[in-house]
Amino acid sequence: MINKKICMLGAFSVGKTSLVEQYVHSVFSDKYLSTVGVKISKKTIVVDGQDVTLVLWDMEGRDIFTDVNVSYLRGTMGFFVVADGTRLETLNTALELRALVLGKVGVVPNALLVNKADMADQWEITEDMLQRAKAGGNTVFRTSAKTGQLVEEAFRFLAGAMLKPGGKI
Numbered sequence: 001m002i003n004k005k006i007c008m009l010g011a012f013s014v015g016k017t018s019l020v021e022q023y024v025h026s027v028f029s030d031k032y033l034s035t036v037g038v039k040i041s042k043k044t045i046v047v048d049g050q051d052v053t054l055v056l057w058d059m060e061g062r063d064i065f066t067d068v069n070v071s072y073l074r075g076t077m078g079f080f081v082v083a084d085g086t087r088l089e090t091l092n093t094a095l096e097l098r099a100l101v102l103g104k105v106g107v108v109p110n111a112l113l114v115n116k117a118d119m120a121d122q123w124e125i126t127e128d129m130l131q132r133a134k135a136g137g138n139t140v141f142r143t144s145a146k147t148g149q150l151v152e153e154a155f156r157f158l159a160g161a162m163l164k165p166g167g168k169i
Contacts, residue, residue, distance in 0.1 A: 001044075002052045004162045005075050006155075009101065010082035011093040012061030015115035018145030019082065020058045023155050028146045038072050047159050054159060062097070070104055078109040078162045080154070085116045085142070088124035095133065109161035111139040113154055118144040 008016040017039065021027050024043045039058040044051055059072055079101055081094035094112055101110070112133055114125060120142075130140050141154040 085123040
């Protein structure tokens with residue numbers, strides 16, 4: 001069995017925990033509970049015929065990107081940075097967190113999840129901004145923890161990238 005550690009990072013209330021709950025348990029709750037420290041979940045999937053256990057580290061939200069508990073990043077083999085499509089400032093936080101993590105753990109597979117796609121009519125993050133993020137080397141998924149939109153696909157993408165030789169995207 002292969003184990004792969006994935007960290008979930010982003011500002012407060014962007015939907016990190018909801019994305020993990022949707023992926024692992026196929027559930028969504030409107031109740032907001034702030035994560036304190038880190039919450040660890042696991043899900044075993046099959047990727048290219050191999051059983052892979054994804055160990056998901058749902059880290060507490062950070063609006064100040066330099067305040068990440070770097071010890072939680074040890075052993076990270078991939079990560080997601082999450083933004084809330086309805087809150088523009090969370091995109092900047094996510095991109096700053098991505099740069100910080102890459103600087104600490106080196107180049108590992110990662111992706112930007114812009115969450116709350118089910119509320120697209122309320123988004124402050126524009127398609128232009130997402131295109132600039134992609135041009136900056138980000139793989140971007142427009143997810144919805146509520147409906148499950150692209151949640152499974154994003155995790156499968158990251159799992160597949162982590163299994164490639166050298167863990168490259």
